[in-house]
Amino acid sequence: MANRQPTMAQTPAAPTPGGTLETTQPVRPRRERGTRVRRRRVRAAWLFLTPMLVGLALVAGWPLARTFWFSVTDASLSSLEGANFIGLENYLVYDNGWYGILADPLWWQSVWNTLYFALVSVSLEAVLGVIVALVLNAHFRGRTLVRAAMLIPWAIPTVVSAKIWAWMLNDQFGIINHLLMTLGLIDAPLSWTADASLSMWAVIMVDVWKATPFVALLVLAALQMLPSDCYEAAKVDGIHPVRVFFRVTLPLITPALLVAVIFRALDALRVFDVIYVLTSNAASTMTMSIYARQQLVEFQDVGYGSAASTLLFMIIALVTVVYLYLGRRQLGGGS
Amino acid sequence: MTLRRLKAIALKTGFWLLVAVLVLYAIFPFYYAIVTSLKPSSQLFEVSYWVDSLDFSNYVTVLSQPTFLAAIRNSVVVALSVVLIALLLGLTAAWALGRVRFRGRTTVMMIVLGVSMFPQVAVLSGLFEVIRTLDLYNSPGGLILSYTIFTLPFTVWILTTFMRQLPDELEEAAIVDGASPWVTLTKVFMPLLWPAMATTGLLAFIAAWNEFLFALTFTLTDSQRTVPVAIALISGGSQYELPWGPIMAASVIVTVPLVVLVVIFQRRIVSGLTAGAVKG
Amino acid sequence: MAGLTLERVNKRFGSTQVIDDVSMQIDNGEFIVFVGPSGCGKSTLLRLIAGLESITHGDLMIDDQRVNNLTPPERGIGMVFQSYALYPHMSVYDNIAFGLKLAKQDKQTVDERVRQTARILQLDELLERLPKALSGGQRQRVAIGRAMAREPKILLFDEPLSNLDAALRVQTRNEIARLHERLGSTMIYVTHDQVEAMTLADRIVVLNAGHVEQIGTPRELYERPASRFVAGFIGSPKMNFIQVTAEADAEQGCRVEIPAVGQRTLPLALSAGGPSETTLGVRPEHLIPTASESGEGLEIVNVEYLGSEAYLYMERDDGELLVCRTQAPSPFRRGQRVTLDFDPTHAHLFDRDGRAVPPRARREARPEPQGADS
Numbered sequence: 001m002a003n004r005q006p007t008m009a010q011t012p013a014a015p016t017p018g019g020t021l022e023t024t025q026p027v028r029p030r031r032e033r034g035t036r037v038r039r040r041r042v043r044a045a046w047l048f049l050t051p052m053l054v055g056l057a058l059v060a061g062w063p064l065a066r067t068f069w070f071s072v073t074d075a076s077l078s079s080l081e082g083a084n085f086i087g088l089e090n091y092l093v094y095d096n097g098w099y100g101i102l103a104d105p106l107w108w109q110s111v112w113n114t115l116y117f118a119l120v121s122v123s124l125e126a127v128l129g130v131i132v133a134l135v136l137n138a139h140f141r142g143r144t145l146v147r148a149a150m151l152i153p154w155a156i157p158t159v160v161s162a163k164i165w166a167w168m169l170n171d172q173f174g175i176i177n178h179l180l181m182t183l184g185l186i187d188a189p190l191s192w193t194a195d196a197s198l199s200m201w202a203v204i205m206v207d208v209w210k211a212t213p214f215v216a217l218l219v220l221a222a223l224q225m226l227p228s229d230c231y232e233a234a235k236v237d238g239i240h241p242v243r244v245f246f247r248v249t250l251p252l253i254t255p256a257l258l259v260a261v262i263f264r265a266l267d268a269l270r271v272f273d274v275i276y277v278l279t280s281n282a283a284s285t286m287t288m289s290i291y292a293r294q295q296l297v298e299f300q301d302v303g304y305g306s307a308a309s310t311l312l313f314m315i316i317a318l319v320t321v322v323y324l325y326l327g328r329r330q331l332g333g334g335s
Numbered sequence: 336m337t338l339r340r341l342k343a344i345a346l347k348t349g350f351w352l353l354v355a356v357l358v359l360y361a362i363f364p365f366y367y368a369i370v371t372s373l374k375p376s377s378q379l380f381e382v383s384y385w386v387d388s389l390d391f392s393n394y395v396t397v398l399s400q401p402t403f404l405a406a407i408r409n410s411v412v413v414a415l416s417v418v419l420i421a422l423l424l425g426l427t428a429a430w431a432l433g434r435v436r437f438r439g440r441t442t443v444m445m446i447v448l449g450v451s452m453f454p455q456v457a458v459l460s461g462l463f464e465v466i467r468t469l470d471l472y473n474s475p476g477g478l479i480l481s482y483t484i485f486t487l488p489f490t491v492w493i494l495t496t497f498m499r500q501l502p503d504e505l506e507e508a509a510i511v512d513g514a515s516p517w518v519t520l521t522k523v524f525m526p527l528l529w530p531a532m533a534t535t536g537l538l539a540f541i542a543a544w545n546e547f548l549f550a551l552t553f554t555l556t557d558s559q560r561t562v563p564v565a566i567a568l569i570s571g572g573s574q575y576e577l578p579w580g581p582i583m584a585a586s587v588i589v590t591v592p593l594v595v596l597v598v599i600f601q602r603r604i605v606s607g608l609t610a611g612a613v614k615g
Numbered sequence: 616m617a618g619l620t621l622e623r624v625n626k627r628f629g630s631t632q633v634i635d636d637v638s639m640q641i642d643n644g645e646f647i648v649f650v651g652p653s654g655c656g657k658s659t660l661l662r663l664i665a666g667l668e669s670i671t672h673g674d675l676m677i678d679d680q681r682v683n684n685l686t687p688p689e690r691g692i693g694m695v696f697q698s699y700a701l702y703p704h705m706s707v708y709d710n711i712a713f714g715l716k717l718a719k720q721d722k723q724t725v726d727e728r729v730r731q732t733a734r735i736l737q738l739d740e741l742l743e744r745l746p747k748a749l750s751g752g753q754r755q756r757v758a759i760g761r762a763m764a765r766e767p768k769i770l771l772f773d774e775p776l777s778n779l780d781a782a783l784r785v786q787t788r789n790e791i792a793r794l795h796e797r798l799g800s801t802m803i804y805v806t807h808d809q810v811e812a813m814t815l816a817d818r819i820v821v822l823n824a825g826h827v828e829q830i831g832t833p834r835e836l837y838e839r840p841a842s843r844f845v846a847g848f849i850g851s852p853k854m855n856f857i858q859v860t861a862e863a864d865a866e867q868g869c870r871v872e873i874p875a876v877g878q879r880t881l882p883l884a885l886s887a888g889g890p891s892e893t894t895l896g897v898r899p900e901h902l903i904p905t906a907s908e909s910g911e912g913l914e915i916v917n918v919e920y921l922g923s924e925a926y927l928y929m930e931r932d933d934g935e936l937l938v939c940r941t942q943a944p945s946p947f948r949r950g951q952r953v954t955l956d957f958d959p960t961h962a963h964l965f966d967r968d969g970r971a972v973p974p975r976a977r978r979e980a981r982p983e984p985q986g987a988d989s
């Protein structure tokens with residue numbers, strides 16, 4: 001969830017001052033590798049980075065390497081040290097039939113669920129986010145208040161929002177069923193979180209509710225940086241607002257939208273807490289994170305669970321790389 | 336002529352209707368949680384849209400549970416420590432990444448960015464081992480340590496963005512005055528970065544306060560849980576008899592501080608959220 | 616001997632050569648001004664001296680000690696930045712005291728120095744204010760105060776007046792001149808404003824594309840520019856340039872054939888040889904216009920009246936403008952035709968490479984202007 005915070009690569013081509021240089025002149029071939037100030041700054045820079053790098057190595061680098069290692073062992077939660085190397089057996093093995101994660105239909109369902117969830121919820125969030133951003137970009141009284149209201153779903157802890165929605169979606173006493181029945185849209189209460197055909201939509205509904213403000217805020221920031229003269233020109237030319245939106249606004253906010261979408265997509269692909277709270281370990285909404293954690297913690301099978309985690313990591317890395325590549329191409333060489 | 340005016344009125348009405356729908360959509364669930372939490376248990380199962388009773392028994396129930404109070408205390412300790420650590424490490428790293436040109440800087444930035452994309456599950460088993468080795472399992476220390484994996488990257492990114500915006504000449508003036516990098520950072524830059532630090536600190540606080548997966552996995556006993564885990568694990572006699580009243584009361588209690596913070600600091604939060612993304 | 620010496624100093628950023636073999640000698644207490652067009656490397660040269668950039672190769676000596684590897688405070692320099700770069704969260708007092716405190720001076724010394732500096736710069740009343748509560752001129756003085764509080768041997772200024780309005784600029788310029796008088800420290804000052812350069816400098820360094828075009832006193836630069844670039848850069852309005860053919864004349868110097876004027880003889884030592892293409896340079900005040908009745912000569916296309924003087928603009932056949940400075944009010948009107956002449960002793964001749972042709976050696980030889988490679 002923390003990674004709802006956007007960060008984006010600015011890759012400044014850093015020229016290296018005082019860099020290589022062959023002097024052909026017969027002058028004193030004295031070459032300085034930067035003044036002492038510079039050298040001291042570079043040394044200080046590494047010194048200042050050290051705590052962060054050590055921290056990241058401790059909580060990210062090393063654990064990730066260990067996860068990779070566990071994934072090729074038969075480690076269990078109670079005997080991490082006594083793990084034996086078993087090759088790729090956790091992934092796939094033939095022993096009078098195929099076994100391993102890649103042969104587990106539940107895992108394949110979790111992959112499908114994850115992709116489905118990510119695609120649907122992120123698409124909805126992108127569309128809704130743009131709409132909300134356009135509304136917030138209009139000048140009207142109370143805009144600040146409305147913007148604050150939009151931030152509330154984002155600020156509510158995921159677990160809490162899942163609980164609140166679980167209550168609203170409750171099959172017997174939930175207000176949503178009550179409302180739908182009062183309006184005559186349904187005859188009998190729906191069991192949103194338990195019914196396999198509905199639970200995924202319940203989960204998507206909660207995620208869209210919670211994450212749309214984030215997309216809207218990023219898009220809004222981009223909208224507010226748009227040059228107003230394009231619009232004035234379009235207005236003078238009498239172009240229909242809808243056309244202005246598709247011809248002028250949308251292309252200009254696309255970079256911000258792409259950034260928002262990648263962050264949302266990365267979040268959606270590793271989704272855990274909403275689903276865990278709302279539908280627990282039900283197969284119909286099981287995602288890759290849920291699957292991996294279930295193996296790791298509940299079944300205590302660290303080797304198998306680590307293999308599932310490793311696959312999730314690989315898939316997310318793949319999606320990121322592909323997305324960045326496509327995004328960069330679309331933006332014409334990137335930033 | 337009138338047709339045009341009619342159209343304008345229709346547009347305006349439509350716009351306000353849209354605003355109303357959006358606002359309702361955004362705040363209704365939280366509002367409904369408040370409504371539910373203020374009901375006596377006898378009326379819990381009658382749907383109502385308005386606050387028709389002011390019954391605080393659910394709050395009393397929740398706040399008289401020592402485990403919930405412990406959870407609040409744990410959450411506060413963890414979140415504040417995480418903010419402190421993230422800001423300290425983030426600030427020094429941001430100076431290095433934002434103000435010094437050195438070989439390997441782009442690599443470090445990529446590493447930081449990469450870590451922010453890690454799925455938390457991917458490090459779960461390895462991190463579990465680290466935490467157990469450091470004897471931090473089932474303690475706030477383990478959570479503080481593990482939360483740096485997601486707070487540190489974005490703290491570094493946002494602070495780097497703000498750090499870059501400070502004028503070069505200011506730092507050069509400090510160098511000419513004889514200031515070391517540490518003095519420049521603490522005496523010149525830090526006082527100017529307070530707003531940015533408040534923003535990042537707030538975001539880190541919210542992220543740590545809301546975290547669930549690590550808190551669920553790395554704690555074992557009720558006394559060590561954080562608020563999200565405590566709420567998720569409140570249970571009744573069976574799955575179908577969840578004590579919704581107290582759950583909603585607990586939800587409101589842990590959310591109100593956040594909502595207040597967000598409403599007060601919305602401008603800062605927006606600037607922080609967009610700081611890393613503006614130059615995509 | 617105290618002062619500053621640059622010996623074949625070079626600076627490259629990646630593969631671009633920004634400072635190209637710059638050598639110079641600056642005496643203790645001198646006021647040196649670097650001028651040149653934008654992007655010529657003035658700031659870079661100043662920052663090399665300050666120690667904010669590394670010297671790619673070459674030597675920088677302060678008081679005969681090689682300082683390439685010293686930090687700015689170790690070099691004993693103070694610097695005033697174009698944007699002032701005051702610490703926004705510190706009072707004027709703390710801004711001035713910051714460097715002193717970092718130099719581990721005891722409290723009392725710091726206090727004395729700050730107050731003394733403030734007195735010199737008339738900042739006494741403002742010591743408790745924050746920079747944002749100061750006017751532009753006051754901020755500038757604080758920046759100067761901060762730079763001089765540590766009593767540096769050398770004070771560096773990078774376009775310190777460019778953020779001030781015209782009136783304040785003249786006033787602050789005067790203050791800086793007086794400050795130099797009073798402190799007697801070496802000052803190096805970067806500007807692209809030639810009025811600032813001419814009025815402040817003991818000597819001016821004209822930079823062009825990273826190399827030194829000429830170093831000399833303002834008068835030397837004005838009267839004996841070493842190159843066409845310097846001649847065109849110093850002086851306003853600009854010197855008039857006319858393409859001419861010149862031929863050495865052993866007797867009197869050199870003969871030039873000027874279109875629309877005729878043949879003239881200049882007291883310059885053109886190297887012997889056949890006629891060559893050169894550029895004649897004449898400053899506006901040395902052009903002598905004469906009203907022409909016969910309809911000959913050039914038409915005056917514009918007359919600028921400035922109160923104390925007036926400028927006449929004449930268009931040549933090739934479309935180039937010539938400018939002439941006369942007393943005001945000018946006896947000439949727009950549309951009038953004039954013939955032009957000039958005083959040969961004040962004429963300059965530049966060879967095809969833009970180098971100035973030196974004056975003829977006479978017994979009472981004038982001081983040779985110091986060229987870049989001298």
Ligand SMILES: Nc1ncnc2c1ncn2[C@@H]1O[C@H](COP(=O)(O)OP(=O)(O)OP(=O)(O)O)[C@@H](O)[C@H]1O
Pocket residue numbers: 628633651652653654655656657658659660807
């Ligand atoms: N850090 C740098 N990296 C690469 N090139 C640089 C750097 N700093 C300056 N340059 C280049 O060096 C040249 C000289 O720059 P410098 O700032 O010294 O010019 P200047 O004479 O001070 O110009 P101005 O009057 O506009 O201030 C310019 O072409 C500039 O682009």
Ligand SMILES: [Mg+2]
Pocket residue numbers: 657658659
């Ligand atoms: Mg400059």
